[in-house]
Structure formats: structure tokens, C-alpha cells
Amino acid sequence: MHPIYGAICPPARWFLRAVSSLEVHGVEHIPSSGPFLLLPNHQSALDPFLVQSFCPRPVHSMTKSTQFASPPHRWLLSRVGAFPVRRYQVDPQAVRTALRILDAGEGVCIYPEGERSWDGALQPFRRGAVRLALRAGVPLIPVGIHGMFDVWPRWLSRPRPGARAHLRFGEAFNYGEIRDRRRREALLPELESRLAVALQDLAQVPLSETARRRLGGIQESESARPLP
Amino acid sequence: MPLTDLLHRCPLCGAGPLEGARARAHCSACGTGFEMDGRVGGIWVRGRGSDRVVPVGELMADVDQWGREVALAEHHASVLLRTASGQDPIRHRTRLLGFAERFGPPEAGIIRIDDEALSFLPDSGDGHRSWRLEEIRSVQASSSSIQFCPVDHALVSLKLLEASTRLWEGLICGAIEELWRSRGWGEIAEFQPRIRAL
Numbered sequence A: 001m002h003p004i005y006g007a008i009c010p011p012a013r014w015f016l017r018a019v020s021s022l023e024v025h026g027v028e029h030i031p032s033s034g035p036f037l038l039l040p041n042h043q044s045a046l047d048p049f050l051v052q053s054f055c056p057r058p059v060h061s062m063t064k065s066t067q068f069a070s071p072p073h074r075w076l077l078s079r080v081g082a083f084p085v086r087r088y089q090v091d092p093q094a095v096r097t098a099l100r101i102l103d104a105g106e107g108v109c110i111y112p113e114g115e116r117s118w119d120g121a122l123q124p125f126r127r128g129a130v131r132l133a134l135r136a137g138v139p140l141i142p143v144g145i146h147g148m149f150d151v152w153p154r155w156l157s158r159p160r161p162g163a164r165a166h167l168r169f170g171e172a173f174n175y176g177e178i179r180d181r182r183r184r185e186a187l188l189p190e191l192e193s194r195l196a197v198a199l200q201d202l203a204q205v206p207l208s209e210t211a212r213r214r215l216g217g218i219q220e221s222e223s224a225r226p227l228p
Numbered sequence B: 001m002p003l004t005d006l007l008h009r010c011p012l013c014g015a016g017p018l019e020g021a022r023a024r025a026h027c028s029a030c031g032t033g034f035e036m037d038g039r040v041g042g043i044w045v046r047g048r049g050s051d052r053v054v055p056v057g058e059l060m061a062d063v064d065q066w067g068r069e070v071a072l073a074e075h076h077a078s079v080l081l082r083t084a085s086g087q088d089p090i091r092h093r094t095r096l097l098g099f100a101e102r103f104g105p106p107e108a109g110i111i112r113i114d115d116e117a118l119s120f121l122p123d124s125g126d127g128h129r130s131w132r133l134e135e136i137r138s139v140q141a142s143s144s145s146i147q148f149c150p151v152d153h154a155l156v157s158l159k160l161l162e163a164s165t166r167l168w169e170g171l172i173c174g175a176i177e178e179l180w181r182s183r184g185w186g187e188i189a190e191f192q193p194r195i196r197a198l
Helices: A003-019 A047-054 A071-079 A092-103 A127-136 A181-203 A209-215 A218-222 B056-067 B165-182
Strands: A020-025 A036-040 A059-064 A083-085 A107-109 A140-146 A163-169 B019-021 B024-026 B033-037 B042-047 B050-054 B076-092 B095-103 B107-113 B117-122 B129-132 B136-142 B145-150 B156-160 B188-190
Touching (some): A003 A020, A003 A071, A036 A047, A036 A127, A036 A181, A047 A059, A047 A107, A047 A140, A047 A163, A071 B076, A092 A127, A092 B095, A127 A181, B107 B165, B145 B165, B156 B165
Parallel strands (some): A036 A107, A036 A140, A059 A107
Antiparallel strands (some): B019 B024, B033 B042, B042 B050, B076 B107, B076 B156, B107 B117, B117 B129, B145 B156
8 A cells, every 4th residue: 555545544543533532443353364345334524534544454445436536636545545436327447446456355445325324324225335245255344433423424514523433343244255146136135134234233323214215124123232 | 514404494394494504503483593413412402492402314304394395396506517528547556446527617507406307507698408307317415516417418516505415415316206206117226326216
């Protein structure tokens, strides 16, 4: 990874601890070698800094392509491991880039909700993100982010310090390499459900109304912990 | 963007728009005040003789409920419209990472919506544009912009200058959902990367 990545992490950690009383758990779930895919919920513009600066190994984040529109952003983002995805169309190049990074034994981060939550609740997952996770055939690590919505919701122009926040890396799901595309397609609903349950538990956030409709009653019956 | 981007009308009485800045909003019709407080995990609702914290999602649902009572044609907003004129490859060293849009110059104007189409009326008076809802292939909200991709056209970005992004995302998506339902194309499951029915 580019030296800028390493240089940004310490001040990012300091800043995140300054704007929230932050706790980090589960870093032992990140494999010490080999590829892995992080799947966090998305609450705030601070989430990429949070995940990347506290993950013990470098991570490449799939980032919306419009962030790359200005040359300074483009220069910086490509040096901190970000790669673009065009969210408004099927983007095969973003998939190729993610798989190429994983093939090289490195870590990738994809926010399966595809955008920041309006109210902190868990949004429905983009089918393409879940499909890519299954196709990757690497350990899939759910990551729960709690409290960053209170620090910097998407409708505020600046962060508001003071909230309690936590970042929890969960235990990996291992589906292994599934070559048969039909089998992968058949597993999509199962992975969606597992991921939704894991993220609710790790992040301590409820499912949004839209996500509840999309995912049916599975999550509510399986989720043992009452949600705030 | 302030709290009024989320609470684009009063969750209690339905009046709108609210006044406010940053994490505070106030309804001049019923006198209720709203303040986001990250330490309590919700929004303070103050007025009508009570102070209470209400979860954000609950207030959003009430706002949406009131919003459905306003006819589509009554909505309009000032925007800066930009259209992607192409895509640039993004590389690191020699490796291709992906592609990003190259946007043309912004154009100021007013956006309107009805049951059939989304229209843009430029302030200059020239170059009125309209996109039929059935031609729209994807919709997304991005910070203070709404972006959509019409079939066979480049990405269109509407930066909302005053109006709520969430309101306009809801209006456009809601109108498309209604159109798909009326045409018997099914219930829409997602709006990105392309509109897809269940």
C-alpha cells in the first residue's frame, strides 16, 4: 500500500477518538494473512476512515465514482486504496478490480447497503454486493458500526462530537470457492439473511422498514437480541 | 445540509418547510422545535408542553406520511444540473482501478415532477429538458444531489440548492414505483445499479 495510507491512519484514529468515545472490538477476526472481504454497515462519511484506520491490515475500499470527479480527490483516493464503482449502472470493472485485489491476497471493503443510512437503521443490501461477496470465495467479515450516525449523519455538513461509538469486527463467514453460478445464486438469500442478522447484532441497529420488507420475517425471528 | 434536509416538513402537523440550521429545526405553524442530539440517540422534540426524545426513523416515517398528501405537481426546486459528458479511467501506477464520470458545466434552473415525467426548466429560458419516468433506469441520492440515469443517456446530476435531497429522492422513486405498479411491471426491489422489480 502507498505510504500515504500509513501516514493517514494515526491522525484518523486520533480524530475519531476525539469526536466520539470510541471502542473497537474483534480485530482478532481479521486474518493475519490472505484475502478477506469486510462488509460494514454504513452510517457516516467517517466510516471509511474508521474501518481502514482500525483494521490491522490495509484495506481497499470500493468507493462511489463521483468521489473521484475532482483531480485532487482522484489523486488521494487512488493512493489510499480506494477504487471507484459506478453505482447507477452494473459496473464490471469494479468487480474485476475487487477480485484482482483479493487474488493478490489483500483485503477489500464493500459497504453492502451501497449508501449511508438516513436514520442509522440497516438498509437493504445491494444484490450486486452480496453476489460479489459469494463470488470472491474469501472470508467474509461483517463489521458493525454504531454511533457514527450520531456523530455525523448524512444530512449534516460537519461532525458533532460527543456520541458514544463502537466498531466491531465479527467472525468470518466462510463459504469457500463456489464455481457453479447457479449454486451461488441459490445461496444469495441465505447470505443476505446471515449478514443482516450479524450486522444488527454487531452494530446494535434495527432493520429499516424497507429492509424488513425485502428480507421478510427471517431476521426478526432469528435475531435474539432486542434492538434499541 | 441541515436537519431540515431530513425533516422537510413537520412530523407532527405536516406543515412545511421547517426553519432551521445545522442540527436544529423549528415549525412555525405549530411551534414545535427539533434538535438532533447524538448523546441520546435521537431527536429532541420540544413544544406542546413536553420534551421528549424520539428515534429518527419514527420521525422520518411521520414526515413521509404527511408528504404523501401533497400532490406531485406542487413540488418544484432550484437545482444545478450537470450531465456526464464521458468517463475517465482511474489508474494507480499502471493499473486500471475503474472509471469515473466527467461532468459538463452546471446549469441553473427549476426541476418539476408529475406522474409522467421529470422536467428541467433552465433559468436562461433555453434548453427545456424532460425525462419520461419510464425511461429512467436508476436513481440515487448522493450528498446534496440526486443522480439518475435515463436509458441511452449519460448520468444526470441535480444538485439541490435549497430543497431536501431526501424529499426529492422519495418523490422521484415514489413516482417511478407508482408508474411501474400501474403498468403491471411489478414492485420495485432496488433503484441501483438499475431499477429492478421483485
